[in-house]
Amino acid sequence: MQRMDIYEILLMLRKRWKFLFSSILLFFSAATVVVIYVIDPTYEASEAILVGDLERGTEYAQTEQNNMLLASTMDFLRSPMVKTEVSETLAIPYQQLDEQIAIQHNERSQLINIVVHYHHQEEAKNIARSMADSTVSFMEQSLGVNELQVMNNASEVVDARRVDNPVMNIAIAFIVSLFFGVSTTFLRHQYVGVIQHPEELERELQLLLLGEVSVKKGKSKQEFQHYAAKSEVNVRGKTTSETVD
Template identity: 25%
Template sequence: MEEVIDISKLLNLLKRNWKFIVSLSLLGALIAAAVSFFLIKPTYSASTQILVNNKESNNQLELQANQADLQLINTYNEIIKSPVILDKVASNLDYKGNLSSKISVSNATQSKVITINAKASNYKDAAKIVNETAKVFSKEIGKLMKTDNVTTLTEADYNKKASPVSPKPLLNTLLGLLIGIILGIALTILKSILDKRIQTEEEVREILGLPVIGMIPHFDEKTLK
């Protein structure tokens, strides 16, 4: 029974302070939207996929080569992000920044398909970075290892009309709204806990255990005039 009463009190408390909670939630959404649209620079992402194989004709040798390639995938990933590759990519593109922070490399489990992803302030730059990285890797891997069969499966399309991957204004606005609601509820409950004043008839009856037989109305200066 006490739990039901406590929940009822909480609901009444939130009901009395709904304007404050709504105002804070709208403020949170407004701040998040403003930051997303005006302060955070948009980031675009482009990717290309390559396949690394060994040239073997014998079936048994081909099977062994496939297993060897799968074991070397992590090595290929590290080579792609190494200065040996990225320095040449930067030189070819006349890129002045740090490419290693712009590029990520991944592959699915038990797959020889490697996905190269790049992020930049505009989509064309990101596409140029991944495509050039794939080309340089295809040329240089033969010099570094006994692998000279790299196939580009998909290239990033320079003319693609891409949307930025970040920021996400709608998601950020919803998160700001949610944070505002949570903060408004938390502050309302905290204020109620810290405020020891008696504000309602129910509180009087609960604390004193006596019925309320009368109330003194509040008059401000305008009312008295």
């Protein structure tokens, strides 16, 4: 592959600006369609479970009990038992559901946050709510615990906001389109570079072109040689007696 400096690359891009513009426009249009119509939006919904109460001055035994409840509740949230019930209730594949749920807990806090990322706003809210309700129900049935409280008492209260940024995605698509456009133009120049005008041949060879021959499409090599033997070649600056067709 022939090496090119920056000046030669700029000249090449200037000479093939139509192809460069067409390539960028094509890549950018395709990427924009993918971002808008193919890639699903992502919504985030969260629900919180309060373990114990928030009264101050609790005794050491009560604190230890709250810590045990916190650990048990988080184990239930992460267990397949709760996720399986939610998966069956909402008719969402288990693997897909498991990938969209995150359990968060800050140290010294009695709140456990259930964060859900999903491509449907209402489904994200329903998943967060169902995870909290199922966990509290399992804790009450299995351990006889009645000290858990779901912070939002209805799925309509759960807030679901869009967390992906389509404008940023389109901006990234434009930058990628620039890269692909320049790369495609460079490859076309290196491997499919066809000289279309005599002036380009003079610049490439740095030689003076004395003449040019025009041959009709469909003429065979033997026919061309036959006509060339009988005719004079067009020379720049001179009048010829016959022009080869």
